[in-house]
Amino acid sequence: MSRQGVQESQEAVKDRLWRQLFNKVDDVLLPVAGALLCMLVVVQLVTSIPSVRKQVDATAGRFVAVPQDVVPASVNSEQATLSLLAAPEGDHSQVKVQVDGQTVGSMASSKLEVTVREKSVVTIVNAGNSTVFISVDHDNANLLTPAPGQTIEVDGGGTGQLPPTEFLH
Numbered sequence: 001m002s003r004q005g006v007q008e009s010q011e012a013v014k015d016r017l018w019r020q021l022f023n024k025v026d027d028v029l030l031p032v033a034g035a036l037l038c039m040l041v042v043v044q045l046v047t048s049i050p051s052v053r054k055q056v057d058a059t060a061g062r063f064v065a066v067p068q069d070v071v072p073a074s075v076n077s078e079q080a081t082l083s084l085l086a087a088p089e090g091d092h093s094q095v096k097v098q099v100d101g102q103t104v105g106s107m108a109s110s111k112l113e114v115t116v117r118e119k120s121v122v123t124i125v126n127a128g129n130s131t132v133f134i135s136v137d138h139d140n141a142n143l144l145t146p147a148p149g150q151t152i153e154v155d156g157g158g159t160g161q162l163p164p165t166e167f168l169h
Contacts, residue, residue, distance in 0.1 A: 078167050079117045080140035084124075086110040087133040094128035095154070107132070122146070122162040129156040142168045 047053050057063065084107065086092045092107035100120050105112050114122065124134050135151040146162040154160035 078140075078142065079115055080138050080143045080165070080167075082114050082116055082122065082146070083137040083139075084112045084114065084122075085135045085137065087135065092128065092132055094126065095132050095134075096125045096127065098123040098125065107134070116165045118165060118167055120165045122165075124152065124154045124160045124162075126154040126156055126158055126160075131155050134160065136162065140167075144168055 047056055084097060086095060086107040087110075089110045092110060095107040096103050097105050097107065097112055097114060099114050099116060099122055101123075104114050116122065124132075126132055132154050133151055134154060135149065136146045137148050138146075144166045146165065150162070152160040152162060
């Protein structure tokens, strides 16, 4: 056998050994990588359960998120002053304004300011005979509803209601 033939056969043997080594490594690493990926997905799914997530966060000493159904006290303390304007102008003392079912005043001077909090409901009760238009203005940029300029029509003997107050958080 020539020197070149021996060298080629040695290279062929080396290639075959490397391939066998890589195949053995692949035979071990691919299942291990698959198992780790599956484990990661399972852990992510389990920690997406709120009660498990709360326990994991508390155990790790991390911030525990407040559940969505609990409203922080700071939200309930936010308030705004609504300016209610009656049209046509005149004495509308027969038009009463209620906030959350409590009468807070009348539209005797065609203008009334009321203080509202989150989820407050403003109701207009017209005990008179004529139709009254009540428009809204307010002093709080975080108040989403009722919107400034929003107007409701309240027929004589009827009631009208503004949407519940909602603040931007």
